[in-house]
Each structure stands twice: as C-alpha cells, then as structure tokens.
Amino acid sequence: MPPKIQIISILICIFLVAYVFELVRRKHLSEEYSMGWLVTGTSMLALSVSEGLLKWVSELVGATLFTSTLFFFGLLFLMVICLHFSIRISALTNQVRKLTQSIGILDLEKKTLESQIRQPTWQSDSSNMEQL
Amino acid sequence: MKTLSYQVPQSSLKQTVILENDEFKTTFIKGPLKGHPKTLIIIPAYNEEKNIGAVLETIQKKVPGIPILVINDGSSDNTESVARSHGANVISLPYNSGYGVALQTGFIFAARKNYAIVIQMDSDGQHDPKNVKDLIEEVQKDKVDVVIGSRFLESGSYKSSFARRAGIIIFGKIASIFCGQKVTDPTSGFQALKGRAIHFAASDHYPPDYPDADFIILMHRHGLRVKEIPVIMHASPDKESMHHGHKTIYYIFKMFLSIFVTVLRSVSKR
Numbered sequence: 001m002p003p004k005i006q007i008i009s010i011l012i013c014i015f016l017v018a019y020v021f022e023l024v025r026r027k028h029l030s031e032e033y034s035m036g037w038l039v040t041g042t043s044m045l046a047l048s049v050s051e052g053l054l055k056w057v058s059e060l061v062g063a064t065l066f067t068s069t070l071f072f073f074g075l076l077f078l079m080v081i082c083l084h085f086s087i088r089i090s091a092l093t094n095q096v097r098k099l100t101q102s103i104g105i106l107d108l109e110k111k112t113l114e115s116q117i118r119q120p121t122w123q124s125d126s127s128n129m130e131q132l
Numbered sequence: 133m134k135t136l137s138y139q140v141p142q143s144s145l146k147q148t149v150i151l152e153n154d155e156f157k158t159t160f161i162k163g164p165l166k167g168h169p170k171t172l173i174i175i176p177a178y179n180e181e182k183n184i185g186a187v188l189e190t191i192q193k194k195v196p197g198i199p200i201l202v203i204n205d206g207s208s209d210n211t212e213s214v215a216r217s218h219g220a221n222v223i224s225l226p227y228n229s230g231y232g233v234a235l236q237t238g239f240i241f242a243a244r245k246n247y248a249i250v251i252q253m254d255s256d257g258q259h260d261p262k263n264v265k266d267l268i269e270e271v272q273k274d275k276v277d278v279v280i281g282s283r284f285l286e287s288g289s290y291k292s293s294f295a296r297r298a299g300i301i302i303f304g305k306i307a308s309i310f311c312g313q314k315v316t317d318p319t320s321g322f323q324a325l326k327g328r329a330i331h332f333a334a335s336d337h338y339p340p341d342y343p344d345a346d347f348i349i350l351m352h353r354h355g356l357r358v359k360e361i362p363v364i365m366h367a368s369p370d371k372e373s374m375h376h377g378h379k380t381i382y383y384i385f386k387m388f389l390s391i392f393v394t395v396l397r398s399v400s401k402r
Binding site: 094097100101103104105107108112 | 203221222223224225226227229233236237240241244340
C-alpha cells in the first residue's frame, strides 16, 4: 500500500476513534450508538497499521489492490451502521406514534373530566368535592 | 373456520357504575338506541373545517344518538372547534400523523372504553351516512366481525381516475385470493368493526400509515370474518385523494411489500 494513503488512513481512523470517545465523554453520543463507530474505527485502524493483516484480508476477499480492501470494509461498516439506524428510527417512530395517540386520548379524557367538575350538579355534591 | 360469539366485556358494566355523570353517559356509555350495543362513529379529519360540519350534521340527522368521535390529525385550520360545536367529541393529535395513526387512535379509544361496535368514516363527505344503519345491522349478525362498505358492489355514481380504479381492482383481486372470498373495495374507509376486531385494530398489528388490502388479509389470517356490503360513495371534488401524485408509487410499493410480509408472517389464531 502506498505510504501516503496509509498515513492518511491511520490519521482518519485515530481521529474518528478519539472523536467518538470525546462525544461519549461529553454525553453528546450515547454508548449504544458509539459501538458501531468504535468497532469501525478500530478495525479500519488495525487494517491500516498492519500490512500483514491487510494482505491476509485482501487475499481472503480476493481484492487485487490493498486500498480497495480498505474501501470495501469501510463501506461495509457504514452499511451496517446505516441499517442499524434505520431499525432504530423505525422503533422510535413507533414509540412516538404511540405517545401521540396516548396524548390525544388523555387530552380528551382530561377535558371531559374538567367539564364534569365544572358542572353545578357536581359542585353541590360537596362531600365528593372536598375529598378532591 | 372457528366461530366466535361476541361477549361484552365485564368491565364495561363497571364503568357505567363509576361514571354517573350525565355527559359521560351520553358521550361514552349510552348505546345509540335502547337495547342496542354501545356504538361509536370515528372520523379522522385533517384540515376539514369546510366539510366536517355538514358531515356531522348529516350523521346526526340520519342516525341520531350515536356518539361521534372526530380525531383531528394535527389540522392547521378550525377543524377541532367546528367539530366540537357540532356536538362531536374531539381527540386532537399534537401534529399531523397520517390517516392510519388518526384512525387507530379512535380504535384504541373505543377499545379502552369497551365499545361493542365502531363505525369508521371519512370526514370529506364521501361516505353517505344513511349507510351507517346498514353497516350496524350487518355487523351485528353472527359470523361477521368486520363489514366493509364497497362502492363497487352496486352501480353507484362513484367516479375515479383510471389509475385509482386499476389499483383498487388489482389489490382487491390480491386480497380476494388470500382471503378466499370476493373483496371489491379494499381501500374503503367506510367500515364497521365489532368486538374482537376493534381490539385487533387497536393492537400493534395495525398498519399505521394507511390500512388497506394488507389489513384485510391480516384480519382474515387472524380469524376475523370480513364481509362487504354495497354503499353509496360520492366523489369528493375539492380534495385530492391520498393516493395521488408522487405518493402513488410509494403506495403501490408499500402495499405489495406489506401484503408479501403479511402473508409470510406466522399467525397465532386465538
């Protein structure tokens, strides 16, 4: 692998891992979502640093250029991360939908109870009102 | 097929005792007519201040005494106040969530309050309220859980674009194959549901964007019995159908995928 691309690759990976750690430290990124990025960063770092490992993996997947191995795995990790996000977004959409529906129903029930309390027939029933 | 006799849940009796207030009785508890089961009409509405008033008036004229629940789907106009002023209960969703979500909110409400029969209608005046009685009568019969009002069983005045008609025919045919019975109008939003079907629609099984042929197949697979009856539907000229424009392609894709996975999913018939 040309040394230039190797150095760039190593630097990017180190920056990515360090930045993800920093984001988690500042609580801008939750541990759950940092996993994918840290795995991606460290594996790409390992591939960039160790030429032997890169060679072995390249032969394994049948890549003729070492750099294409790096691109291949970089893309693969990104795809996995994106799919993970799609799954999470679907779950979140579902949760928001349920919340929306509950809020709507609770609001109607609240309004109905309020109008009940305001009714004079209820106000005259002082024993119940005092308990509230 | 398994036959199920519908029973009113015990807890509904409890509620009538707790909620002694008059308003609660009329809005939530009382049935439409004496000796009739507790019925609710649910109408999802999005920016329908022009039509909703007339729709509610006609319903109250044709089938008086049935409580109406309008689900205001985050409208930016006065849909909520117009519906309230016409004597309907209104659930307002905090933002626009889509037809299916609004509709399911109504089913969840009905399931929680133990309604025996739920009628779903559109807010644009497309559905003729004089068919509500037919739907209620039909759904009360044995061996029926869901009654769908079809605009194609009778030669009505309904006119629609070729694409829309083609879509309805294709998905109707697919639904007919999987249900083993004729389904002519799977997109119809004019339906009556009873007992277990209401709880089913309120569950996580419900397709939240727009229930269509896929939901009919799903209900059939879960042992709910679906029946179609002819109804009158008017074209709504001032409103764009939800299956128009760029959404059409997504709709077709979504429906095929949804039907495909619905058929693949394993079913636990209770």
